[in-house]
Amino acid sequence: MAFSNFYPIGFISSCYKEKFGIPRQPNLVPAATAQLILNKEFGEESIRGLEGFSHLWINFIFHKTQEQGWKTMVRPPRLGGNKKVGVFASRSTFRPNPLGLSVVALLDCEVTARKVILHLGGCDLLDGTPVLDIKPYLPYVDNIPEAKGGFANEEPKVLHEVLFSEGAKSQCAMAEKRLTRIQNGQKGGGWQVKQLIIQILQLDPRPSYQKQEKSDRIYAMKLYDFDLRWQYLDDNKIKVLELIIRG
Numbered sequence: 001m002a003f004s005n006f007y008p009i010g011f012i013s014s015c016y017k018e019k020f021g022i023p024r025q026p027n028l029v030p031a032a033t034a035q036l037i038l039n040k041e042f043g044e045e046s047i048r049g050l051e052g053f054s055h056l057w058i059n060f061i062f063h064k065t066q067e068q069g070w071k072t073m074v075r076p077p078r079l080g081g082n083k084k085v086g087v088f089a090s091r092s093t094f095r096p097n098p099l100g101l102s103v104v105a106l107l108d109c110e111v112t113a114r115k116v117i118l119h120l121g122g123c124d125l126l127d128g129t130p131v132l133d134i135k136p137y138l139p140y141v142d143n144i145p146e147a148k149g150g151f152a153n154e155e156p157k158v159l160h161e162v163l164f165s166e167g168a169k170s171q172c173a174m175a176e177k178r179l180t181r182i183q184n185g186q187k188g189g190g191w192q193v194k195q196l197i198i199q200i201l202q203l204d205p206r207p208s209y210q211k212q213e214k215s216d217r218i219y220a221m222k223l224y225d226f227d228l229r230w231q232y233l234d235d236n237k238i239k240v241l242e243l244i245i246r247g
């Protein structure tokens with residue numbers, strides 16, 4: 001039987017420059033912004049009417065993990081990383097067809113002479129993610145208040161208080177100014193670097209097995225144009241140490 005060949009309609013430009021630290025679902029970190037830049041063939045007409053929707057479904061390819069294949073059973077972080085469920089009972093990135101599905105906020109539609117850019121909020125998407133399709137979120141069908149969430153019924157708990165060193169506080173303010181300047185008057189600014197860091201770290205991005213460890217280890221992740229470094233303290237506190245601009 002012949003099926004269509006799929007191809008990306010555009011690519012994501014996101015604050016998340018590596019996998020580590022990305023929330024495990026969309027909307028857990030509302031301050032995470034991204035742009036979906038549509039390929040040239042998709043002009044203004046292809047999104048006409050979209051501006052009336054507050055949220056979108058994004059169909060995308062897990063391009064960074066697709067080479068690693070898949071397994072019939074996976075260990076979801078929600079179950080502490082030690083119980084297995086079937087791949088189709090999970091939102092694992094390692095799937096027979098490496099397709100992801102995220103509902104995200106549509107903040108703005110920007111149409112220039114050369115391209116169409118959709119400004120998105122609350123993304124869980126890596127920079128460079130290829131997007132296969134967009135569909136408007138329809139509250140009357142897509143919102144099911146009585147739906148059951150299986151082993152992931154509850155929202156993830158915020159377990160940590162995030163503190164900032166004096167240096168990190170001023171580096172956050174500088175990063176916001178710098179990003180606004182780089183953005184150079186284009187739409188979709190509103191950088192909230194400190195808020196973004198709090199929202200990411202309070203969910204504790206460490207893999208389950210590291211959460212049991214007590215260590216002075218310094219963790220790092222790449223966000224926008226800087227490396228974020230932090231440490232776990234006692235009493236569920238996290239200290240942001242510094243934001244270092246990448247060379």
Ligand code: SAM
Nearest residue numbers: 022023024062063064065091100101102126129
């Ligand atoms: N909401 C989507 C879904 O349910 O299909 C994604 C869920 S998946 C558990 C979320 C994780 O996918 C993120 O934490 C990030 O590590 C990973 N991810 C995001 N974009 C990716 C990409 N392009 N390639 C590989 N992994 C990616």
